[in-house]
Amino acid sequence: MDTDLIIRVFPYFIEAGWVTIQLSVLSMLLGLVCGALGAAARLSRSVVLRFIGAAYVSLIRGTPALIQVFILYFGGPQIGIQLEAFEAGVLALGFNIGAYMTETMRGAIISVDRGQTEAARTLGLSRFETFRAVTLPQALRLMIRPLGVNINALIKGTALVAAISVVELTYTAQRYIGSTYKPFEMFFLAGAIYMAIIYVTGTAVSWLDRRVALK
Amino acid sequence: MTGNPIINIRHAAKSYGSLEVLKDISLQVTKGQIVAIIGPSGSGKSTLLRAINDLDPLTSGEVWLEDEQVNKPLPPRQYETHINKVRQNIGMVFQHFNLFPHLTVRENITLAPKMLKGITGAQAEELAVEQLTKVGMLDRIDYYPSQLSGGQKQRVAIARALAMKPKVMLFDEATSALDPELVEEVNLVMKQLAEEHMTMIIVTHEMGFAQDVCDRVLFMDQGVVVEEGPPDVIFKNPANERTRNFLRKHLRGRN
Ligand SMILES: Nc1ncnc2c1ncn2[C@@H]1O[C@H](COP(=O)(O)OP(=O)(O)O)[C@@H](O)[C@H]1O
Ligand SMILES: [Mg+2]
Numbered sequence: 001m002d003t004d005l006i007i008r009v010f011p012y013f014i015e016a017g018w019v020t021i022q023l024s025v026l027s028m029l030l031g032l033v034c035g036a037l038g039a040a041a042r043l044s045r046s047v048v049l050r051f052i053g054a055a056y057v058s059l060i061r062g063t064p065a066l067i068q069v070f071i072l073y074f075g076g077p078q079i080g081i082q083l084e085a086f087e088a089g090v091l092a093l094g095f096n097i098g099a100y101m102t103e104t105m106r107g108a109i110i111s112v113d114r115g116q117t118e119a120a121r122t123l124g125l126s127r128f129e130t131f132r133a134v135t136l137p138q139a140l141r142l143m144i145r146p147l148g149v150n151i152n153a154l155i156k157g158t159a160l161v162a163a164i165s166v167v168e169l170t171y172t173a174q175r176y177i178g179s180t181y182k183p184f185e186m187f188f189l190a191g192a193i194y195m196a197i198i199y200v201t202g203t204a205v206s207w208l209d210r211r212v213a214l215k
Numbered sequence: 216m217t218g219n220p221i222i223n224i225r226h227a228a229k230s231y232g233s234l235e236v237l238k239d240i241s242l243q244v245t246k247g248q249i250v251a252i253i254g255p256s257g258s259g260k261s262t263l264l265r266a267i268n269d270l271d272p273l274t275s276g277e278v279w280l281e282d283e284q285v286n287k288p289l290p291p292r293q294y295e296t297h298i299n300k301v302r303q304n305i306g307m308v309f310q311h312f313n314l315f316p317h318l319t320v321r322e323n324i325t326l327a328p329k330m331l332k333g334i335t336g337a338q339a340e341e342l343a344v345e346q347l348t349k350v351g352m353l354d355r356i357d358y359y360p361s362q363l364s365g366g367q368k369q370r371v372a373i374a375r376a377l378a379m380k381p382k383v384m385l386f387d388e389a390t391s392a393l394d395p396e397l398v399e400e401v402n403l404v405m406k407q408l409a410e411e412h413m414t415m416i417i418v419t420h421e422m423g424f425a426q427d428v429c430d431r432v433l434f435m436d437q438g439v440v441v442e443e444g445p446p447d448v449i450f451k452n453p454a455n456e457r458t459r460n461f462l463r464k465h466l467r468g469r470n
Contacts, residue, residue, distance in 0.1 A: 040217075054318065113312035113313070115311055116313060116315065118270060118309070118313060119307075119309065119314075119315070119317075119372075119375075120305075120327075121302065122268055122302055122305070122307040123302065123303070123326075123327035123331075123375070123376070123379055124300065124302040124303035124331050124379065125298050125299070125330060125331070126299050127295070129330055133326060133330065134315055134326075137317045138316065141317065210233075214316045214317055214359070214361065
């Protein structure tokens, strides 16, 4: 293994890793918003909202994420939406992971024991008060770990936007392979940085989960 | 002690599809009365109890709490407001406690009074202390439910219901999920409420308790009240064959 080369290109990979982190954080935030809205829609009493929520989830989960990235980036201009590659990447990744987060959040909410709702309603709390004070706080605790799994998938999924030339880790690795002909070193380095990001994220998720765990 | 009933159930009927779970049940409970509902599993006891606060709405019939109809026909939005008000007056205790696991004992007690009655810090604290003292759980005020035994959980659940100052308390097999050695502490709390003349409707499998504490016993089977009367009559001298059969099974091996 060419360690000199690795050391030489390392700063560029760190920069690319920073782009990967930005992609991850921004699309995670968008995903959380889409997930919360999606879950609210899926659990709504309105048939229309439930349908919209279900359509969103099946559309996203039924098509390759790469196609979703391409549609936003290459298909956008055709309908008058010209996005930067980075912007298209964030939107596509965010909408994508949002569908999975929708299911995670919905799952957490419906897995709160029915007896909890009954007890709260029996005391006289309204539906909304029950949700806010009883169901949601328990669901939030239940959803941290599975959301962590979604975020893990999201971070690795950011590699897809290399295909629209966002200069993140995977794209950077490919570019340096072109000039150095050392694919092993380049992918090894990119992989190591992905792993570091994922390790830190995973640790943070575990810490949060333990912190808010029900006593 | 007599007078207008606190709870008045008129011709209650309930079906799940073609399954008739309650068939034309009427029941009046006056202030301070303690009514036990006994009967085999699946006879509709829980369904009847849960119809009283409209947790399981009736198919037909009326439930009245004093001079207010609980299941009043109203447009959905108005009904929500109405039922939330009514339910504040009807305490309910569940077989599986249903304490809020993310809240401490104190918070379990004060959550609803704070949200619904607008009481503040000092008043809330006073209320929690008062109710927990009553059920002998004051020393656990800062615990979480998972740190309590089943009997302790149920006592806190009773305190939580009492904190809303309900006019009537409903118990759905409050001791059925408890280890035998924990049953008595919950029974004691219920007996104490009986002494304070709390109006109570108690679904129970404990014939001894029903006999000791209750003024009236209803025996239900297959969605109807087969027989009702004072405990002495129902337990010692039941008129109906089905009641006798049920009691023979349930009293055998006990006492
Ligand atoms: N949600 C439901 N859907 C269909 N059947 C139900 C439902 N809840 C209760 N039942 C049926 O109603 C009957 C009475 O139930 P329940 O009131 O729980 O009886 P008990 O409390 O006396 O054991 C049973 O046959 C039960 O299977
Ligand atoms: Mg029952």
